[in-house]
Amino acid sequence: MLKQYEVLEKRFGLVRQVAQSRWGKGIGEHYSLKGENRGYPLSLYSHFRKVAGRKVEWTSLVFEALFVEDIELCIEFEGTEASARFGKKEGLSRVEVAWGADVWSNADLAKYLASENLLARISSFSKKGSCGAVQLSKGFIEYREVGVMESEEQRLRFQEGILLLANLCDAISLYMSERRG
Structure with a gap:
């Protein structure tokens, strides 16, 4: 894990943070990257x-996008593992955006998700044999x-995830600016 974190640190300029466990240094420490x-x-x-009764582990990549207000979104790809899926949201409808991906959103946001860059990222994830899921909440x-x-x-996949989430933030930012305007 730390070897992969080091690559992300260098490639994206992220900073590693270490959370000490209650047992002391080196025992059960948790690592995260921020940037x-x-x-x-x-x-x-x-x-x-x-x-x-069993332990389920995840790795999460989270972008802060507080400007989105009440917008919610969920994307599952063809290769999304069952344990990685988020629960479906009430009030969201399935929208056609890209082949190989199930997208739940409101209909107004769907046209902003159809940008060329974003579709390329979604399609790339759709072709992966195994991957995660995306949720905006x-x-x-x-x-x-x-x-x-x-x-x-x-x-x-997480490197691509950084680019995917950045493109999603850009598309939603454009949607929000036009919604307010």
Whole structure:
């Protein structure tokens, strides 16, 4: 994991943060990366939750986009693992955006999601054999995968995830400016 974090640190100028565990230095420490991309604050970290008596781990990439107000969005790709899926949101409808991806959003936002750059990123994820899912809720856009980032393949997906979430933020920012205007 740390080797993959080092690559992301150098490539995107992110800063590693270490959270000490209650047992002391070196035992159960948690690592995260923080920084920004295109002016959007981002963080990358691993977390877990006990579900039905077993531990489920995820790695999450989160962009802060507080300007989105009440907008919600969910994207699942063809290769999205079941444990990486977010629950469907009430009031969102499935919109046709890109082949190989299920997108739930409001209809007004759908045309902004059809930009060439964003469609290319979504299509790229749709072709992956295994990947995570995306959710926008309460001003945070999250790309989540099952497990801890250990392989180069996972790191490459998270690198693409950074670019995907930045493009999503740009599209939603444009939508918000026209909605307010």
